[in-house]
Amino acid sequence: MTPESPAAPNRFTLELIKGALNAARSEMEALIARAAMSPFIREKKDYFTAFLNRDGELVVSTSLTLAGNLVDAILEEYPAETMRPGDLYWYNDVYGVGGAVSHLPDMVFVMPVFHEGRLFAFAEAWGHLWDIGGSVPGSISPHAVSVFQEGIMIPPVRVMREGVENREVVRIFMRNSRFPDMLRGDLKAIMAACQLGARRLTETVERHGVEVVEAAFEAMLTETEGALRSEVAARIPDGEYAFRDRIDSDAVTDRSYFVDVVLRKANGALEMDFSASDRQADGPINFLMDDSVPKFMLGLWMCMDRPGIGMNGGFERAVESVVKKPGTLVAPRFPAPLGLRSHTMIRVTSALFGTLAQATGGRASAAPSVYVLYYLRGRNADGTEPLCIEGLSVGFGARTFADGIDAVYYVAQENYPIEFAEMEFGVEIEAFGIHRDSGGAGRWRGGCGIVRDVRVLSDEARFGIRLDNCRQPAFGVHGGLAGAPGRVIVNPDGPEPWDIATMSDGTRLAKGDLVRIVTPGGGGWGSPADRPAGDVLADVLDGFVSEEAAARDYGVVLAGGGVDREATLARRAAMPRPSGMFHRGRYYDAGEDRMDAAPAAVSASARAGTG
């Protein structure tokens, strides 16, 4: 018999506790999905759940790299010794909590969990609430220049004391929404999920004992930390690796912004230094980045092949420091707007991949593109105002072991079926397909974006969009080419097609106008000349790559529906080899701030005025 020592629960007990926590989290998420009212939560499934230890470290959680350090800001206001069982705390105040969440619609709820009067853990849930006030319906606008335009700010408050709801604070909040009924359902669902999580955690403690459960928390953190540390030790040599990636614009001005990261490893210690990043933006792409975010990204990439290693605070422990400079894009000063922070968040990912590519001789993913949202606010003569908000998918970066994901939005968020969109949004979708040749060519191809043709059926409409990677397409790595940019064209097949700026709002459209939204692809990985000709042929046959691009980018010559072997051999022999680690427009190496010439304005509407 193996004695159960609190310091080291045996492996089976550890797995049982891990399983119980994950089952409890899954139950919390199922409850949110069932009980929430808004489409953002019920269909888009934009929510997150976690358990944290008494120090506020994540122990188990959804694998989304958007936030962290969820508890400290609460403890500052409400010291642990003042908390009681049944308390529930709430906030969304991004600046007030130092980036624990990263834009206002994400409402965080945290419940302390006690055993015999001692606080030993927290149950947490957050969800994206659909309208929390602000300057436009839905609260997020590409045109925001201050966080005050993006909705109400809730500093850490105690929304429940010993199980009794503080209705006053909830009423004040509701009064600020255009859709209070929906919010009520969502709030109720998320709060109930926290209570459920706390109950399940208590049951786990009753079964295994609090010392064993706390020791299991620590073992899970240590295990994750150890996994990342050993991957880093094996794959990243000591040294300094710098990379800079660019965002098209901040939607308010036409200026491009960059994220800069230096990855330093010395004597086994790892530092991620973002201090050379661009100044904070005028528009809402600012990302008040918690230190955990780039650490979680690194951990998820480096430990993907380690079964059973979950995203938790162990990844944070494994990276010694994250450096940011106040007033920059990743550490903006209050009250810079934040609504489109995912544009910068995804560039943090790609810049990090840029440093890893240098550290590992190219063994890192190529860049993903940023998911797209568009807003079509219709108005009819009869006074009805159909509102269409759709998320659109893009291409992700090619991996070292697989093509990039084609036509993908993000984790756990589904698109609207055409037959649903046409029912609900006052539009007709006339085409929906793969954006051919948008995935960067490579040994592994970047994911392709999509093309969606949207016909305006209302008498008039205003159009807004957030479409990045148009001026700065997703870069390729280790010989792979960059993805193709996105674009928005009105009446593309008419006599006078015209472009809408890709980060803009308020463009006027008339009944019958057709808007073609073309989304960008991901970067490719490895030399395109190394992609098996059969795979290139398959891509041509399936509409991902054109015959011209097969010859031009891959050196694969097709004839009679098959590969012309000889012509392909000759053409591939004559292809120039990659002349830099990265590619965007041409091959380049890190240290060069590769910025493409702007093909079109991205932030000002090209025609028909702006709103």
Added chain:
Amino acid sequence: MIARHALSLDVGGTFTDVILADRAGGALHVAKSPSVPSAPADGFFGGVDRMLDRSGVDPADVATVLHGSTIVTNAILEGKGARTGLVTTKGFRHVLEIGRAEIPRAANLFSWVKPRRPVPARYIFEVPGRIRLDGTEAAPLDEAAVEAAAEAIRGAGLGAVAVVLLHSYANRAHERRVGEILRAGLPDVEIALSVDVLPVFREYERTVATALNASVQPVVRRYIGRLSAGLAGRAVEAPLLLMKSNGGACLPEEAARGAVHLALSGPAAGALGAAWLGRAAGIDDLLTIDMGGTSADVALVRNGQPALSTAGRVGEHPLAFPMIDIHTIGAGGGSVATVTEQGAIRVGPESAGADPGPACYGKGGERPTVSDANLVLGRIPPALLDGEVALAPAAAETAIARHVAEPLGMDLIAAARGIVDLVNANMTGALKVMSVERGLDPRDFALAAFGGAGPVHGAELMRELRASRLLVPRFPGILCAIGLLATDLRYDFAVTRLQRAGAFDAAATEAVFAELTHEADRRLEANGVPPERRRFRRSADMRYEKQGVELTVPCGGPITGNALAALVADFHALHDRLYTFCEPDGPVEIVNQRVEAAGLTDRFALPELPAASSERPEPSGERLACFDGHALRPAPTYRRESLLAGHAVEGPAIVDQLDSTTVLLPGQTALTDRYGNLLISEGGP
């Protein structure tokens, strides 16, 4: 002579279970024969021949042949359907490829790879022509383009083609016309139209269902051709009925046309069997777990009927028509316990399968499995199938010692106990998905545990979930074959007809129901079901305005204004029950209308056991076994055949039988009911 026997065959991956049931007398003959995965019809007839041979029943005395098959499941999961093409609306060639654009919630976004679609885009052909949302024609069908597609399909040598046009549920004309042109031009190619397979909105899900249907149509057609010929050759004149995922059966021609409906044929029969035994025992609400060699299937029975869902999946593919709601996990007797380099332990989903099987089978398996752990813990006997298969306890001990106990620095019993605890936790998780995650409290349910391995673990699962009781069927290993005996013919008809809040049209609603019912009636007529045996049930899929989630609400008929008001009230109540809230003033829409048609078959009476003359049965012996904690203790063993109606057994105890073993924990009591089921509860008799 009136034929009176039902012949039931459940063909699984390893074994074919066969039952011959005498409808009049209630006698049951039971047999097990090996399946032949490479030639499924051979396995089927191996079972038929063995049964006819052993029972001596005249083939002419077989009134009906019932069959559950994994042929469609395997064809889908292994991608072994026909090479399939798809004809779709111009502009929408990549709908299937794009899908719903999400990375699954539990996945690592950096490593996830999109699953392969059932039809590659090279075989997807666009045809101009467009039906609008409301069914009006925006552009006429380009028939020349359809001809060209037919030519290309012929050129590519495809065996099947699916037709899915945008909004075809609102106006079937274009899709039907495409079907006609393809049939004329491609006489040897199987064709499936989405308006026949799934005429409801959501183009991606409709396309997946239709494409999969087309791809498995030829597989099923060939298979049932062999079955029909083989049955005729054996002078079995009885009709062949195939089990569908919805818990009903269909005739062979329907099975070929709606082939994808056989996707959950086997597990659906298990849930149906458990529901039947539950009803007989007076238990209407059950959680069921069918634990076999490689996986465990969990389902839910409410009010005596298996729960259905339109959000089911087979592998990675969504199948959006009514199917018995089944959640499958990789937990079975053959699930392998692995200690990773980093010292983490996991059990399953990898399985030792039937070959080499667990280490204790002595067929060369060296890695420890759940069965090995159960053997080391004395929970299963040292020989299976009544001594036909001797187990090798030493091999089980060696496997667990070498691969689990030593790497983790613990003793053999603790390691074996840990393996059992982990697989139990995995199954408890699956049972919670089916209950708490659907807003149901397991304490309001009894648990039915079956499959060869289910009864070994059932008592622990029941205790863990605090389920009210545990039902272990008299023949746990062949419950799917029993379930087949309880099936009726069943067909589901549905169509999308959107009605906005405040604009419901009772007459139009009634007309749609009448049309669906007429279609359903014709189908039953064609199946030879006499009118007095036809049953129709109506329901409507409804939602709150702006929500993308519909609920299916049963409704009576005929539809009047009052009936619609009642329907809306029922929707609010159902929403409240399932989703914890409702909005009584919220605008409600009707989206789809459904008619479920049943053709009732002859009922078979469950055979009953003689009553026991004493309260206590005689133990068959004693075995050292682990029930709870980490210690082995001696406990009485019983032969299942010796348990008669009314017998009570107190735990700890073990009940051995041909196809399974039931473990009874200390503090639990098992009562044998008149049908031979064990009803286990906490506490004394």
